[in-house]
Amino acid sequence: MQKTGQPTINDVARIAGVSKKTVSRVINQSPLLNEETRRKVEEVIGGLGYVPNPQARALALRRNFLIGLVHDNPNAQTVLNVQQGMLEALDDTEFEMVVRPVRRGSPTMLEDLRHFLERQRLFGVLLMPPISENDAVAKLCDDIGCRYVRMGSAMLDDEAHMVASNDRDAVRGATEYLIAQGHRRIGLVAGPYGFRSAHERRSGFEEALGDAGIALPRSMIAEGNYTFESGLAAAGRLLDLTPRPTAIFSCNDEMAAGVVHAAAQRGLDVPRDLSILGFDDTPIAAHIWPPLSTVRWPIASMARSAALKLIGGAEPGDEGVDEPAMFMSTLIRRGSVAAPPA
Amino acid sequence: MQKTGQPTINDVARIAGVSKKTVSRVINQSPLLNEETRRKVEEVIGGLGYVPNPQARALALRRNFLIGLVHDNPNAQTVLNVQQGMLEALDDTEFEMVVRPVRRGSPTMLEDLRHFLERQRLFGVLLMPPISENDAVAKLCDDIGCRYVRMGSAMLDDEAHMVASNDRDAVRGATEYLIAQGHRRIGLVAGPYGFRSAHERRSGFEEALGDAGIALPRSMIAEGNYTFESGLAAAGRLLDLTPRPTAIFSCNDEMAAGVVHAAAQRGLDVPRDLSILGFDDTPIAAHIWPPLSTVRWPIASMARSAALKLIGGAEPGDEGVDEPAMFMSTLIRRGSVAAPPA
């Protein structure tokens, strides 16, 4: 027992009457070990309440027991859901989570990230969209020897490195629901160009309209950048059309809230005069009036699964590899969709 | 240069033709050092791109360069704002942020936290409300020798360990604003019992009414637990009163959104039939219809300041100690408050 209070591997070794290395073997589940020795050591470990010092392990292994969350996602709820899912997976393990936001579009971003990863010697990182769509980042992790798992709206990588939602299918289904309600003039508030999620969702929308034989004039698509304000502006353009759409699909809830505002400003009743459908099912969807019908993707489960992949893949044959790579989204029906006005 | 790729202190020492210790002195800004030696060593450091290995430092110093964020706050936006503020302070320093949610009311919470702090040897922790109100947690940090700064809605600790907002004054001011608009029957959706913030806000509300000579019947206070649903329910109780209040102050925005819902469900127009005032200025406040007037507290600035206190207080005479301990909130006027109906 040192002055710090915590027992060390030396204390265990001395009391158990074995060498440090043997204790180390017990800790690291080495297969070649006398069963009796193992029992004896484990007994001492339990009695002492010994826990290996992470700092010393990190130094010796040249690898920290930290999982990084690298993100440039502006949506608080999304980020926090991911953190929740990760922490769920990390609970009762030796791993901790460190959060690393990166500046989107910064020219030194990649270099900064490299320094961070090299310095901290992370065990692995979870990449959130949209930065997870950047192949250079994945390659960087590979080069440095840092495990990684990407989250995204399509399979951009192999199953061991990817956890994806089926955004395209989900939006196609949601749009079909709108069509089934009788809508023919359906506007789209699209996500920003260059985002894979925006592309996938837009494609799903276009596919649904195409399958139903509904024309999609360019004017019925207004691009936003996933923020409330951009949704407000985009909806303005759509609602000032003549004739105006009877329904609008918004590629996320924030922008959908903007659409609700734009409708309210014009004295339009939702859903009587205008149906609105969002994407993400963030809390705001349920908390605005009227409650927003939207598409929910299992973000926390995905993050949990991603984290398990990360730490599970530590040794081959571990649990992590069994984690699913594709997750299904579901349509949440609330009060913002109805049949079009007669 | 080792096989790992990164240069070590030994490389620097060898190339500069000095001993490790001298390099160490340069790194740690030791005052007793020949100016020329320092220049030479710094030159080599720059040329090599040497950065000290955090793991080795952590082992030698028995202290990690990690700042923990300990929280049991359910509001995503609040937590993320704090993270943002912290990371701003930690940017361009050697510190990283690790996030540690704790289960509220778990009987083993304190013990878990102790293990976490002892194991990880954090440099310091930032305590978010409501767990920051728990004195036992602060004492635990003290005992373990882990720096801490608490965030809260009142000064619960000395300036070196506290960053507080003036919730009571802020709510008193906000309520006076309601009164100035002509309201006399003002309802309160209070926060949960046992939360300091709920207590402070309620007190401010009561003070304002008392100063104005307005009676506050017990029925005009409905308690919620800071969630949307609880706000919806509480507002229901208030709005079914006869006569019903012409204005409602809600102790946070989430619950205020619930009040808006309750009003909409009863066909009440906001703000014509009912004025609503929230607290926090989370994004939902600006994104619901009508835009919610609310009280904004500078959460990210507070967190930033708290983090600076943490890392600045490292050596006496450092910047951290100059950081303010009290932060002012401001009333944000949007569209949810008007004069009462005639």
Add this chain to the structure above:
DNA sequence: TTGTACGCGTTATCAT
């Protein structure tokens, strides 16, 4: 002002 020798707590090498 600078250097030597050792400690921090663990894992890895190579014996036995």
Add this chain to the structure above:
DNA sequence: ATGATAACGCGTACAA
């Protein structure tokens, strides 16, 4: 199957 000894990279007495 187990142990002595050397890394890992940095800080600190203590000496010079």
